[in-house]
Amino acid sequence: MDYHLKCIECGAEFGKTEIIYTCRECDGLLDVIYDYNEIKKNMDMEKLKTAPPSVWKYKDLLPIAIEPVSIREGGTPLYKCDRLAAKIGIKELYVKHEGMNPTGSFKDRGMTVGVSKAIELGMKTVACASTGNTSAALAIYGAKAGIPSVVLLPAGKVALGKIGQALMHGAKVIMIKGNFDDALALVRELCEQEPIYLLNSVNPYRLEGQKTIAFEIVDQLGFKVPDRVVLPVGNAGNITAINKGFKEFVTLGITDKRPKMTGIQTEGACPIVKAYKADADDITPEKNPETIATAIRIGDPVNARKALIAIKESGGMAESVTDDELVQAQKDLAQLEGIGVEPASATSVAGLRKLVEAGLISKDETVVCVTTGHLLKDPEEVISVCVEPVTVEANLEALRKAVFE
Numbered sequence: 374m375d376y377h378l379k380c381i382e383c384g385a386e387f388g389k390t391e392i393i394y395t396c397r398e399c400d401g402l403l404d405v406i407y408d409y410n411e412i413k414k415n416m417d418m419e420k421l422k423t424a425p426p427s428v429w430k431y432k433d434l435l436p437i438a439i440e441p442v443s444i445r446e447g448g449t450p451l452y453k454c455d456r457l458a459a460k461i462g463i464k465e466l467y468v469k470h471e472g473m474n475p476t477g478s479f480k481d482r483g484m485t486v487g488v489s490k491a492i493e494l495g496m497k498t499v500a501c502a503s504t505g506n507t508s509a510a511l512a513i514y515g516a517k518a519g520i521p522s523v524v525l526l527p528a529g530k531v532a533l534g535k536i537g538q539a540l541m542h543g544a545k546v547i548m549i550k551g552n553f554d555d556a557l558a559l560v561r562e563l564c565e566q567e568p569i570y571l572l573n574s575v576n577p578y579r580l581e582g583q584k585t586i587a588f589e590i591v592d593q594l595g596f597k598v599p600d601r602v603v604l605p606v607g608n609a610g611n612i613t614a615i616n617k618g619f620k621e622f623v624t625l626g627i628t629d630k631r632p633k634m635t636g637i638q639t640e641g642a643c644p645i646v647k648a649y650k651a652d653a654d655d656i657t658p659e660k661n662p663e664t665i666a667t668a669i670r671i672g673d674p675v676n677a678r679k680a681l682i683a684i685k686e687s688g689g690m691a692e693s694v695t696d697d698e699l700v701q702a703q704k705d706l707a708q709l710e711g712i713g714v715e716p717a718s719a720t721s722v723a724g725l726r727k728l729v730e731a732g733l734i735s736k737d738e739t740v741v742c743v744t745t746g747h748l749l750k751d752p753e754e755v756i757s758v759c760v761e762p763v764t765v766e767a768n769l770e771a772l773r774k775a776v777f778e
Contacts, residue, residue: 375408376436378577381679389436392494394561394575402679403577404617405436409624416625422596426589428482428582434621435581441489442518446481447585449473451593451741456709461726465739467599468706468722469590472714472747476538478668479583479611479745480510486582487572488514496570498523500563502556503573504607504668505535506746511572512544523569525549525556532667532715532751552662554673574610575675583611587618590741591628599632601689601734604743605720606636606645607669609680611745616683632741634689635734636680637724639664639696645677649684649691656681665696665754668717668746690733694723700758702726706744713748 378387382401387393396403416433424430428447451469458466471479488511491499500523501511508524508531515522524539528548539546549556557573564571574580591598598619606612612634619631638646642662648655659672674680684691694702699716702723706712721742728734748755765771 374433374436374438375411377406378403379406381682390494392496392570394564394571394577402575402676404679405577405581407434407436409621413625421627426592428485428585431585431588434584434588435486436578437486437489437493439489439493441485442492442514443485444475444481444513444517446474446485447589449589451590452710452712454710454712457705457722460705460709461722462729462736463725463734463740464737466725467594467739467741468710468712469586469741469743470712470714471586471743471745472718472750476506476510476513477747477750478506478510479586479743480506481514482582482585483574483579483610483614484510484514484572484582487576487579488518488520490578491520491570491572492518494570496568497521498569499572500524500560500569501572502526502553502560503531503535504553504670505531506668506750507573508544508546509535509538509542512539512542515544516542521545523547523560525560527552527556530667530670532753534750534752553671554658557675573675574608580610580614580617580676583614584618584621586611586743587615588622591619591622596628598628598630599741600738601633601635601740602743603635603637603721603725603740605666605669605717605745606638606680606691607642607671607674607717609636609645609674609676611743612636613676613679613683615743616687619687631687634683634687635724635728636684636689636691637720638669638691638693639666639699639720640693641696642666642670642672643693644672645674645680646691646693648677648681654678654681666699666717666720667751668715669720690728692724692728694720694727698723698727703758707748712744714744715746715748715750716754718744718746
C-alpha cells in the first residue's frame with residue numbers, strides 16, 4: 374500500500390519506514406496520507422458489504438503489511454437505546470459500546486495497529502504513558518507479540534482494574550509522582566533517546582486503528598450515516614480518528630456524508646471545550662485537571678489541534694459536564710439499557726442530554742454515542758456512587774422485609 378506521513382501544520386512529508394512521531398521541521402502532529410485511488414481500485418467491496426465487523430476487516434485502509442498482532446478486536450455492539458432516547462428526548466439514539474473489546478476499551482483498536490507497526494519497523498520494546506486503558510491494551514498486545522512493554526502511570530490516579538491488567542500481562546509498570554501530562558512528557562523523551570517505540574496517540578499509526586469505529590458504525594447502520602456522533606474526549610485521539618474514518622468513506626464513495634463530531638469533557642478537565650467556545654485554534658493547557666472520570670483526566674491533550682479541526686470542519690461542537698451529570702448518565706445507561714460503562718464513557722450520554730436540553734442538538738437527529746470503556750475497569754467508582762448492599766439475617770422474614778421495604 375502506498376502511504377506516507379504528513380505534518381498537519383507545515384506540510385512536511387516523511388516516509389513510511391521512518392520512526393517518527395511528530396514533524397522534524399515544526400514539531401506538528403502527523404497524519405497518515407494514502408493513495409485513495411489505489412485503495413478504491415483494490416478494495417474488496419463484497420467483503421466490505423458482507424463480512425462481520427472487526428478491525429482487520431478494513432485492512433485495505435490500514436497501514437500494515439505484515440500479519441497483524443490481533444486478539445480479535447473490534448466488532449463491538451451498536452445498541453439501539455429507545456428507553457434512554459425517550460428520557461433524553463431524542464428521536465433515535467444508538468450506543469457504540471467500545472467496552473466490549475477484548476481488554477475492555479477502545480484502545481485495543483489502536484494497539485493492534487500500533488504494536489503491529491512496531492514489529493513491522495523492527496522495534497523490540499514498546500512504551501506509553503497512560504491514565505489506565507492505554508497501559509492495559511499495550512501490555513496485552515505486547516504480550517501477544519512477545520515483546521516487552523513499559524507503562525508510566527500517574528501514582529494514585531489510575532483505577533485498580535486497569536493497573537491489574539497491565540501487571541498481569543507482564544508490563545513493567547512505573548508509577549510517577551505527577552499527572553498524566555508529566556508521564557507523557559517523560560515517556561516521549563525516553564523513546565526519543567532509546568530504541569523503544571512510543572505508542573501514545575501522538576503516534577499517528579495508533580489513530581489509524583481507532584478510525585475503524587467510524588467504519589463499523591456505518592456498517593452496523595446498514596451503510597447509513599448518523600447525523601451526529603458524541604464521544605468522550607481525553608487526549609483527543611479518538612474524535613480525531615473517528616472523524617478521519619468517516620471522511621475516508623466519503624472519499625472512497627462508500628457514503629455521501631459524514632456526521633457532526635461532538636466532543637464531551639468534564640468541567641474539571643476541559644481545555645478543548647474552552648478552546649472551542651473561544652473559537653481558538655489551540656488549547657491553553659490546564660495544569661491540575663481533576664475529575665472522577667480518570668480515563669479523561671488530561672489537561673494538555675496531545676491531539677487537541679486535530680480534535681478542534683475535526684469538530685469545526687464537521688459542524689460539530691464541544692461541551693463539558695459535571696461529575697454528577699456523568700454519574701447520572703452512567704446509572705441511566707446501566708439501569709435503562711443494561712450497558713455498564715466506566716465514568717469517562719458516560720460523558721457522551723451526559724453531554725448529549727445537556728445539549729438537547731439546551732436546544733443545541735435537534736430532537737429529530739439520529740445520534741450515536743460512543744462509550745469507551747467497560748464498567749469493570751473502575752469498580753471502586755461504582756461502589757462509591759451506588760447504594761450500599763443490604764445485609765440481613767439468613768431467614769425468610771428478614772429477606773422479605775429487605776425486599777419490600
